[in-house]
Amino acid sequence: MRPLQVPEEEYLRRGHVGCAGCGAVIAMRFALKALGPDTVVVIPACCWGVIAGAYPQSSLDVPILHAAFATAGATASGVRAALDMRGEPDTTVMAWAGDGGTFDIGLQSLSGAVERDEDILYVCYDNEAYMNTGVQRSSSTPYGTRTTTTPREGWKRTRKKNIMETLAAHRIAYAATASIAYPEDMIRKFRKARDLKGHARFLHVFASCPTGWGVPSELTVKLARLAVRTNVFPLYEVENGVSYTLNTEGDLPVRAYLSPQGRFRHLSPEDIQDIQRMVDEDWRLLRAKAQGPPQRARLMA
Amino acid sequence: MEIHTALSKQPAVLLACSTLSTDTNMTGTWRFVRPFHDEKTAPCGAACPAGEDIARIQMLTGRGAFRDAVETILLENPFPATCGRVCFQFCEGACNRASFDDPVGIRYVERFLGDMALAEGWARVPLKEPETPRKAAVIGAGPAGLSAAYFLGLLGWSCEVFEAAREPGGLMRWGIPAYRLSKDVLQREVARILRLGIVIKYGRTVRPQDLARIREEYDAVFVGCGLSRSIRLQIPGEDLALEGLDFLGRIRRGEVDAVSGTAAVIGGGNTAMDVARSLVRLGAEPIIVYRRRREDMPAFEHEIIMALEEGVRLMELVSPLKANRDGEDIILTLQEMRPAGVGPDGRARVAPDGERRQSLRVRSLFTALGSSAAPEWAPPAEQSQQLLRLGHITIRNGPAPLVFGGDLTNETQSVTDAVASGKMAALALDTCLEEGWERIIQSLGRARVGPGPALSMESYLGGARADRNRTVVSFEQLNMDYFQPLQRILPTIQSPEERRAGFSEIEGVYKKEEARAEATRCFNCGICNECDNCRIFCPEVAVEAGSGRRILLDYCKGCGICVVECPRNALSLEEEAS
Ligand SMILES: Cc1ncc(C[n+]2csc(CCOP(=O)(O)OP(=O)(O)O)c2C)c(N)n1
Ligand code: SF4
Ligand SMILES: [Mg+2]
Numbered sequence: 001m002r003p004l005q006v007p008e009e010e011y012l013r014r015g016h017v018g019c020a021g022c023g024a025v026i027a028m029r030f031a032l033k034a035l036g037p038d039t040v041v042v043i044p045a046c047c048w049g050v051i052a053g054a055y056p057q058s059s060l061d062v063p064i065l066h067a068a069f070a071t072a073g074a075t076a077s078g079v080r081a082a083l084d085m086r087g088e089p090d091t092t093v094m095a096w097a098g099d100g101g102t103f104d105i106g107l108q109s110l111s112g113a114v115e116r117d118e119d120i121l122y123v124c125y126d127n128e129a130y131m132n133t134g135v136q137r138s139s140s141t142p143y144g145t146r147t148t149t150t151p152r153e154g155w156k157r158t159r160k161k162n163i164m165e166t167l168a169a170h171r172i173a174y175a176a177t178a179s180i181a182y183p184e185d186m187i188r189k190f191r192k193a194r195d196l197k198g199h200a201r202f203l204h205v206f207a208s209c210p211t212g213w214g215v216p217s218e219l220t221v222k223l224a225r226l227a228v229r230t231n232v233f234p235l236y237e238v239e240n241g242v243s244y245t246l247n248t249e250g251d252l253p254v255r256a257y258l259s260p261q262g263r264f265r266h267l268s269p270e271d272i273q274d275i276q277r278m279v280d281e282d283w284r285l286l287r288a289k290a291q292g293p294p295q296r297a298r299l300m301a
Numbered sequence: 302m303e304i305h306t307a308l309s310k311q312p313a314v315l316l317a318c319s320t321l322s323t324d325t326n327m328t329g330t331w332r333f334v335r336p337f338h339d340e341k342t343a344p345c346g347a348a349c350p351a352g353e354d355i356a357r358i359q360m361l362t363g364r365g366a367f368r369d370a371v372e373t374i375l376l377e378n379p380f381p382a383t384c385g386r387v388c389f390q391f392c393e394g395a396c397n398r399a400s401f402d403d404p405v406g407i408r409y410v411e412r413f414l415g416d417m418a419l420a421e422g423w424a425r426v427p428l429k430e431p432e433t434p435r436k437a438a439v440i441g442a443g444p445a446g447l448s449a450a451y452f453l454g455l456l457g458w459s460c461e462v463f464e465a466a467r468e469p470g471g472l473m474r475w476g477i478p479a480y481r482l483s484k485d486v487l488q489r490e491v492a493r494i495l496r497l498g499i500v501i502k503y504g505r506t507v508r509p510q511d512l513a514r515i516r517e518e519y520d521a522v523f524v525g526c527g528l529s530r531s532i533r534l535q536i537p538g539e540d541l542a543l544e545g546l547d548f549l550g551r552i553r554r555g556e557v558d559a560v561s562g563t564a565a566v567i568g569g570g571n572t573a574m575d576v577a578r579s580l581v582r583l584g585a586e587p588i589i590v591y592r593r594r595r596e597d598m599p600a601f602e603h604e605i606i607m608a609l610e611e612g613v614r615l616m617e618l619v620s621p622l623k624a625n626r627d628g629e630d631i632i633l634t635l636q637e638m639r640p641a642g643v644g645p646d647g648r649a650r651v652a653p654d655g656e657r658r659q660s661l662r663v664r665s666l667f668t669a670l671g672s673s674a675a676p677e678w679a680p681p682a683e684q685s686q687q688l689l690r691l692g693h694i695t696i697r698n699g700p701a702p703l704v705f706g707g708d709l710t711n712e713t714q715s716v717t718d719a720v721a722s723g724k725m726a727a728l729a730l731d732t733c734l735e736e737g738w739e740r741i742i743q744s745l746g747r748a749r750v751g752p753g754p755a756l757s758m759e760s761y762l763g764g765a766r767a768d769r770n771r772t773v774v775s776f777e778q779l780n781m782d783y784f785q786p787l788q789r790i791l792p793t794i795q796s797p798e799e800r801r802a803g804f805s806e807i808e809g810v811y812k813k814e815e816a817r818a819e820a821t822r823c824f825n826c827g828i829c830n831e832c833d834n835c836r837i838f839c840p841e842v843a844v845e846a847g848s849g850r851r852i853l854l855d856y857c858k859g860c861g862i863c864v865v866e867c868p869r870n871a872l873s874l875e876e877e878a879s
Contacts (some may be wrong), residue, residue, distance in 0.1 A: 001824075001832065003831075004833070004834065013324055014324055014841060014853070014855075015325060015856060016841075017323070020858035021862055022840050023840075025841075053322075055597050056317075056319045058322040058323065059320060217860070217861060218861030218865045221865070221866050222866075282675055283865055301869075
């Protein structure tokens with residue numbers, strides 16, 4: 001086994017108030033290891049708004065600007081403009097929003113910023129529901145999920161919005177998916193995005209949420225890996241909205257990913273078959289767009 | 302308008318700005334389970350009679366830290382170059398990697414390291430100095446006696462070894478054919494042992510009646526004189542047969558140049574294979590005559606395969622009744638046998654198949670039926686408070702404690718088991734003289750590798766390995782997400798034609814890169830190899846690197862990610878005391 005190569009630099013402070021086993025914290029930790037200290041983070045309302053620290057504390061060693069829920073894209077654009085005016089064009093501006101703040105309420109703000117091709121990096125850390133307010137469904141919540149707003153037999157029967165396609169449709173310079181289970185791949189993508197200066201860039205980061213998903217906290221990384229290995233969350237990159245590169249190919253059935261999770265426990269074998277069909281269909285569509293064969297997902301070490 | 306003016310005059314927007322970090326929040330108080338680095342026992346090391354720290358040896362070799370790897374072996378086994386050639390590799394049979402692709406080539410790596418140690422002149426020096434000088438007598442310079450002397454030497458004792466022959470090595474010198482172990486390698490490994498100040502007195506046959514006098518002159522005595530009585534067939538005409546081990550010894554002394562014609566070798570153990578394979582090399586056409594079936598043979602499968610490849614023939618289910626001379630030939634009369642269920646010992650049983658007989662005409666006849674202790678050297682059998690039977694040794698208390706070891710007491714007769722016996726003797730004797738007779742069991746218990754019975758010198762001396770959890774890591778406890786299938790690397794090996802042509806060593810040795818590559822196939826089950834997954838994935842930045850890895854309990858929330866993401870089960874979770 002080749003040990004994982006992850007930069008030593010640390011911009012996440014100890015003592016933050018994320019839940020035990022929080023995937024979104026791991027995501028931020030890797031993101032800043034990749035981006036380095038010359039970064040300003042814009043955080044709208046979301047779990048990370050809390051994890052970043054209550055005044056007068058901060059859990060990051062880079063500046064953070066807290067923003068209103070719907071405004072990550074707009075606020076980041078403004079910070080960019082201000083930095084440019086101050087003669088600090090090299091500083092990376094990273095909007096860091098949840099799935100609710102990205103797929104739902106912040107979508108117009110994000111869309112505008114991308115359409116204007118603002119020089120920002122927009123990251124959605126995706127825990128697939130409004131977690132900070134107690135697990136309400138978002139348009140990122142996948143088919144089959146129980147949340148507090150899709151409870152019991154009312155489990156969610158619509159599919160997860162394909163945010164990557166939304167961004168691709170904007171012909172964004174760079175969009176990629178990343179996972180906390182694959183730190184080297186994730187760090188590479190963050191650096192690639194950082195270095196694509198002058199354009200809007202988007203990263204969709206899978207961040208498991210043991211609290212909201214009903215899974216033991218020790219499985220955070222394992223689940224993120226299973227999401228990739230089952231093609232539930234394929235790792236890929238899109239340049240200029242048209243040029244697709246697949247980084248991985250799953251080798252396991254979706255059951256392996258679904259069965260450890262409380263939020264899917266109610267699903268019947270037939271429901272799981274339905275989900276398998278949807279995942280297979282999405283995978284086929286994605287395969288058709290990509291050039292060249294994917295690498296196998298498990299071969300990371 | 303006013304506001305606008307005010308803002309333009311005073312461009313600084315008033316925002317609450319944090320100035321402190323979260324470091325002061327002791328989130329460790331949230332925890333109800335506690336992860337901790339908990340090194341465990343790898344199955345290979347637990348299966349190694351010599352108790353070698355194989356997982357660690359592979360880790361060091363994989364890093365190219367060859368000298369450290371050699372020193373790790375030499376703490377537990379004085380014969381890596383020898384065992385790297387002749388060991389029956391119980392370790393590889395237990396290796397967890399077998400459940401994934403193929404076991405790690407542990408013996409090949411050991412041979413590489415053993416040869417490198419000889420080439421570089423690497424050796425161990427004594428690890429402690431007893432308060433009063435101690436002196437042991439060792440009877441027999443075979444693998445057990447030399448191991449006992451070596452380990453006592455590491456413990457600061459001085460030793461004198463009495464050897465009847467003119468050369469050291471015992472069965473390693475006279476009983477193992479040169480194509481498996483060259484004389485040169487053995488001599489150099491013995492020379493390294495002698496660097497501890499051990500003296501061998503050659504040509505000194507010790508008789509049981511000499512023991513009393515020897516016990517007066519030394520602080521302890523180790524008897525490792527081996528099994529000198531070969532088991533007989535007890536059939537008419539047996540005198541026409543040569544005893545297998547004697548024959549191997551004659552070959553190694555250079556007394557046999559060639560053997561021609563058909564040769565029958567009676568037996569199914571490893572010695573029978575050695576004799577038959579040696580006969581091939583001397584020009585004969587050997588047939589192994591065995592009363593059970595091939596699958597019942599006590600010889601190791603690998604040895605059987607090699608023998609058959611070299612042209613040895615095999616007759617199964619025939620039992621010799623008599624041997625008659627017929628001119629230059631010998632006629633062997635054989636009773637045909639048939640399988641007859643399984644005996645109480647779990648071994649297949651055979652019974653005569655009526656009156657069915659065969660006769661076999663051969664030019665020469667050999668027996669290889671094993672050996673037993675000469676009656677005068679049989680270890681004491683009585684029950685007594687002053688006598689301990691401990692698996693690899695039997696020890697009798699007295700002013701100078703007396704140990705019987707090696708093949709006299711070992712259940713499995715192998716070089717590695719002999720090393721185990723010598724080590725157990727050394728640890729028991731050292732304990733007996735330093736702490737007292739009644740402390741032996743406890744002291745050996747402390748030195749146990751995993752659940753035992755293998756013992757570790759490192760643990761005996763209170764090294765880091767003594768703290769290792771004795772639970773053996775199973776394949777299911779490893780995290781395979783971090784491994785990919787990799788082909789086992791094989792050293793060069795002679796073709797059957799090359800092998801038949803002479804007695805040169807069959808197996809080649811890894812090149813450096815091959816040894817490193819093969820060693821990195823090892824999962825390092827149960828031990829921290831500083832891959833840092835625990836540190837990388839911790840959401841609390843609560844794992845610190847230093848020498849080893851440390852969990853900062855002030856911050857650890859007990860999520861357990863480190864425990865799951867450790868590929869090799871070197872961490873555990875325990876409930877927090879409330
Ligand atoms: C306009 C507005 N509506 C509602 C809220 C309450 N609120 C705060 S965080 C949050 C959920 C955010 O969900 P998501 O963006 O997915 O981030 P997560 O908490 O899951 O990390 C909500 C609804 C708010 N702060 N502002
Ligand atoms: S993988 Fe390595 S540590 Fe594990 S059993 Fe095999 S040799 Fe030993
Ligand atoms: Mg969310």
